[in-house]
Amino acid sequence: MKKKSTFSQRLLIFLLFFFLYAPIIVLIIFSFNSTKSRSVWTGFTFDWYVKLFNNSAILSALYTTLLVSVLAAVIATIAGTFAAVGLFNMKKRPRDILLQINNIPVINADIITGVSLCVLFVFLGKIFNFKLGFGTLLIAHITFNIPYVILSVMPKLRQLDKNLFEAAQDLGCTWMQAFTKVIIPEIRPGIVNGLLMAFTLSVDDFVISYFTAGSVETLSMRIYAMTKKRISPEINAISTILFVTILLLLIIINVRQAQQEKASARKRAEFENR
Amino acid sequence: MSEKLINLENIHKDYGGKVVLDNINLYVRDKEFVTLLGPSGCGKTTTLRIIGGFETPSAGVVYFDGKKINDLPPHKRPVNTVFQRYALFTHMNVYDNIAFGLRIAKVSENVIKDRVTNMLKLINLPDYAKREVSSLSGGEQQRIAIARALVNHPRVLLLDEPLGALDLKLRKEMQRELKSIQQQVGITFVYVTHDQEEALTMSDTIVVMNKGKIQQIGTPVDIYNEPKNAFVADFIGESNILDGVMHKDRLVSFCGKNFDCLDSGFEKDETVDVVVRPEDFEIVPIEDAQLVGTVKSTIFMGVHNEIMVETEDFTWKVHSIYNAEVGDKIGLFLTPDDIHIMHKS
Ligand SMILES: Nc1ncnc2c1ncn2[C@@H]1O[C@H](COP(=O)(O)OP(=O)(O)O)[C@@H](O)[C@H]1O
């Protein structure tokens, strides 16, 4: 029974990964192709990458993406960390309810988040007289990043000794010192993970940006716009850069998490052994 | 030794209507080792947290050195705490953990170095400065927690079941070590435990608590020999507790017999609790006995045997270096000072 299913299982997994990654691999390969052909390999070149960095529209989109991602990640990390600490100190029932609500944007379709933020911004823009633009884009990114920060900080708070905050106060810390000198350093791994996660999601995002950026353009929006006109291998090049960046970020996050889990498992094992 | 360093007056504490501390009055003298002893949930931790400033009493006054400190936040109180689960800072090494309080107080690094080094010597871990706290055993973490508190030269050290997580052998070792540390540094300890033996061996004064009330305050010897009520008698050491009737001063009856005792001041024919320690019985020939019973069981306990003796009205727990066979009839004898009479509570 077991033996029989292995072959079909393997085939299935192979097909799955093939369809997932084949397009990306083709894209990466053809970003180095020396002619515009997307079917025939004609020789190796870096031309498309060079061209990319002479394209002012792409460079300005890249600048927007980096700026909004850094700002949104930093602001969301600060806000999300405070929110997680606040939630953690609440009574169990309201905390559990709020955590469930926090999860909704995470599992919600991006398009719903995008459209609803767009509607909200347009509505508020009428009242307070502003237009969709970098400001609304930034607010949208902060909004969808915060739940992820909360999700990565919360488990670290749960692992803390319940008297840790009091121990700091006992040793002479004011409320604020206890927070900055003890609690923040103790949960720092979770905060950094949240920051990286938020940055990755922001760089990666297309749908929500599309609905909230107005006339401003992010990198993924630029790529989308380029596909609508005549297709240039520059798209392959920029997509490759984006893909590799996101991939690296995800690998960093996962390695960090795996290391932390190993460390805390070791600690737990030691604690039980003694 | 007579000055009241800490004084709790009429302390009440309730959580949403649930009374946790009910009229606590107690004081702690300078350099004294005071233990709060009682079963789990009786309010020991809450009392300690009120002294530390982590809880405010619902009513009553907390004095420190004669000054009211109800509203003084924890970081301004000249007391330090050793928490039940140690609460060490895992992102710092041992040295930085111990130095933490001094750094907050902006003591110079030279002085800090001296004091931390001395502390590490005091707790017998002189080479541990650079170790990560997560690499330490429970007993070692415990000592670091004590050093981290003591290095600040607090007037009072508060300890909440500090040995609770350690195994029996280590616990005994640490009891001795803690007591010697307290004598070396000469500061006041307020110690919480539910272990009566720990309380008896370490304390100058024991405060026995139950259900949010103080049952008795006294030296270990007083509490053991003169328990004030059946709860204390039962909680401290082992006891036989049964109903009796106090006919007049120094005369009590139980098991259908009259016994001379040393207690007085009860109402005529008041129903009372009679308490007899198992080790106070004398086994005597039947004809000299006050109580005669049948041996139900006997267990060898090391130094003595624990013999359960069934009489008509009560089964007595008797500790004796002599042994008896199950089924034997034996006689028991009590002198007046072996019998303790207590008001029903
Ligand atoms: N924050 C709190 N909220 C509600 N009840 C509490 C709180 N802290 C303690 N209690 C209750 O107060 C009682 C005494 O607790 P505690 O002082 O911790 O007892 P002990 O340390 O003697 O075991 C317990 O019944 C406990 O459930």
Ligand SMILES: [Mg+2]
């Ligand atoms: Mg407790």
